[in-house]
């Protein structure tokens with residue numbers, strides 16, 4: 001299987017999960033409030049060596065027939081093994097100018113890193129860039145990020161990326177402040193907590209549904225341990241409430257789900273298991 005490109009359909013919408021690359025994080029990054037013993041036990045149950053967890057940066061292309069939509073632009077130059085988005089799109093016959101809508105689920109570096117080209121101009125010249133208003137306002141306010149339990153250096157990366165990758169798209173920006181359709185069949189839904197204006201998408205065509213939960217859950221283990229939050233969750237309590245609400249609905253409505261950092265192609269279903277949930281990845285054969 002190609003580890004960076006996966007084609008699938010939602011009703012008549014032609015979709016492609018496209019990875020921008022991957023990065024290894026210290027495991028504590030994802031499970032900030034888990035005790036060391038419990039975390040080691042859970043990782044062991046998942047056959048994961050304690051230490052580091054490597055995750056993909058999965059973007060999503062949706063060709064609705066009328067619109068060519070890209071959800072998130074990857075991590076760009078964040079790390080040596082990122083910035084693959086454009087070459088992967090081109091290998092699928094998609095040029096940057098073909099994209100008419102870029103949806104940014106939130107303003108973290110790994111979701112906005114490919115917004116601009118090497119000259120600092122918008123990488124998708126014909127696109128409307130869509131973002132939740134609270135999210136834009138948050139990063140534009142040059143926040144201190146004092147609430148995050150990460151090193152100063154990482155806070156600087158977050159702020160520098162936001163400044164560098166958001167300012168240049170201003171002329172093409174479209175902000176939304178309520179649940180609304182971005183293009184027919186793609187509904188923006190507020191999902192705050194990870195960041196103040198973090199958004200998820202309910203994508204529907206015919207009788208098929210796909211929910212893009214972005215970073216509402218960062219790793220499949222969060223379905224089984226919904227009270228474990230990540231060092232990047234700006235408002236952990238709110239992030240946990242949002243996560244539970246989404247997982248509850250996704251399992252009840254049996255929709256297909258895509259989550260930005262779940263093992264590629266990051267697609268599957270959320271299954272209720274007692275009071276918590278479990279991730280059932282799709283059988284990827286493409």
Ligand SMILES: [Zn+2]
Pocket residue numbers: 108110111215260261
């Ligand atoms: Zn992310």
